[in-house]
Amino acid sequence: MSQVLNAIFAPGFFASDPVRAGLVVGAVVALVTGAVGVFTVIRGQAFAGHALGEVGSAGGSLAFLSGTNPLWGYMGIAVVAAGLMEVLGVHRPRARDVATGLVLGAGLGFAALFLYLDTTSSSTTGVTVTILFGSLFTISQPMLPSIVVLSTIALVVIASCYRMLLLSSLSPELAAVRGVPVRAVAIAYLVIMAVAVSLAAETIGTILATALLVGPPATALRLTKRPGGAMAVAGLIGVAAVWIGIVLAYDSFYWPPVDHGWPVSFFVVAMVFVFYLGAGMVAALGRARRDRRVGTLLAMGESGCEPHVDADAA
Amino acid sequence: MTDPRPATGLDDAILSVDGVSVWLAGREVLHDVGFRVRPGEFTGLIGPNGSGKTTLFRVILGLQAASTGSVLVGGRPLNRRNPIIGYVPQKVFLDPDMPLRARDVVALGLDGHRLGIPLGWGRRRQAVDRMLAAVDATHFADARVGNLSGGEQQRVLIAHALISRPRLLLLDEPLANLDIRAEGEVVALLARIAREQRIAVLISAHDVNPLLPVMDGLVYVAAGRTASGPTEDVIRAEVLSALYGQHVDVLRVHGRILVVSGAEGASGVTLEETDSATAAPDVVVLR
Secondary structure, three states: HHHHHHOOOOOOOOHHHHHHHHHHHHHHHHHHHHHHHHHHHOOHHHHHHHHHHHHHHHHHHHOOOOOOOOHHHHHHHHHHHHHHHHHHHOOOOHHHHHHHHHHHHHHHHHHHHHHHHHHHHHHHOOHHHHHHHHHHHHOOOHHHHHHHHHHHHHHHHHOOHHEEEEHHOOOOHHHOOOOHHHHHHHHHHHHHHHHHHHHHHHOOOOOOOHHHHHHHHHHHHHHHHHHHHHHHHHHHHHHHHHHHHHHHHHHHHHHHOOOOOHHHHHHHHHHHHHHHHHHHHHHHOOOOHHHHHHHHHHHHOOOOOOOOOOOOOO | OOOOOOOOOOOOOEEEEEEEEEEEEEEEEEEEEEEOOOOOOOOOOOOOOOOOOOHHHHOOOOOOOOOOEEEEEEEEEEOOOOOOOOOOEOOOOOOOOOOHHHHHHHHHHHOOOOOOOOHHHHHHHHHHHHHHHOOOOOHHHEEEHHOOOOOHHHHHHHHHHHHHOOEEEEOOOOOOOOOOHHHHHHHHHHHHHHHHHHOOEEEEEEOHHHOOOOEEEEEEOOEEEEEEEEEEOOOOHHHHHHOOOOOOOEEEEEEOOOOOOOOOOOEEEEEOOOHHOOOOOOOOOOO
């Protein structure tokens, strides 16, 4: 038994402080991105979410230059970018990809500059890799309280706007008629998405942040038909992806090339994708079984009960 | 209607539209529109696509300001979020991936504008169940809305609009994209609701025929102008020709009405075989 456990959790796993911090932060962030991301998927704002994560590279690299934690950089830039996208017309269906793309381009321009300065000032590319692709093993412990507080705020805002968000995602027009301040709700959501994706950037990097924001919610939407349920399932899938990712990354220290663990973000994102594919298969199987059952019931209802021959007719 | 009282105007009308004109981007979309709708009345807002029906709805809903004229709802001037009005918009994109069951959509009609997470599960559920039953939607209450047929989705949206107990129900082209059977079901349902709950129904359509059996009166819109009154008074060649600004003929075939443009300089009438959904303003309306 202990051998099996040892094979899964390499020696020292639970005693390692970075692992513990990674497990806690990863889980908290996954719960937030799961809840927030369900609306990202429903509202078709995956591109905006991705852009908000990626422009964080500029903030993160600037924060490194000035010696503060990258999280504040990610979040500062993402919130500013969200505001800019709104001003440039992200609320208009036709203009929104352009607005998003413009802000993304400008943000990445600054990222190019600051990352270059980071690299020349520290004469290593490590910081670039950390900002772009993250590492759950390098979460700084003093950041834990801030991360938990920010996560709580994001969840509270999402819970408060829950029904307004649902109604305006269903139909902005219906929402407006019912007196929902559609534009204000959209802006609030954009800001909360900026916060969520910044938290994700802190764990798996600015480029991969969308994987947590979009992957688990899209998976959950294949499995559940209630909005609240989808948020919870998305959170749990995210936690599972992060935890399994951490375990595998820790184990990978014993894989070739020996003594160089594989990046934990790789495993997290891989798990997110595997879950998504798995959910697709589960959903397809469920549909097929349901169709077959309905088909059988219909066939039994008909007199004569011929085996259906219309399959080739078309 | 047999109203013994003198027509003082605001008396019993749930909706009074007076002299409304709307200018959008330098073009007059609606010109001097006026009509009344009384409680329990079933009124058709008939006209070809692009004639201004949706704009008129947006004015009544307070989403679009009128350039001139006035709109009174329940005897009072417009404001947004008028709880007296229930609304079924034309295009609600119900994606199959949307994690909403039919009952969730109906529940959003009850409290979708509120902050926070819904409380009072029992009472909320009862109200939703009653509403679903009223529109014959009980058997698909727990299905994803995106997976329902067009007619079923329409009934869910009607329930969404009705659950807040409005006195005026506006429906923008609810029959578009429905097959003939679903069309009949939706019309019968709306007529029943108008009668039983004394809700005034104002329904827009490009084809008058499905509504003929149930309408108390109609408002015909063409080129931004309207004529209103009982069907027989409005759908006449002189009235409609004046609206369209060109000669049109009104044909009656087996109890159905056919509005056709007079052929240019020809002695007869050309009956263009046009899908009514894409008809130009001067053709229309029979299937």
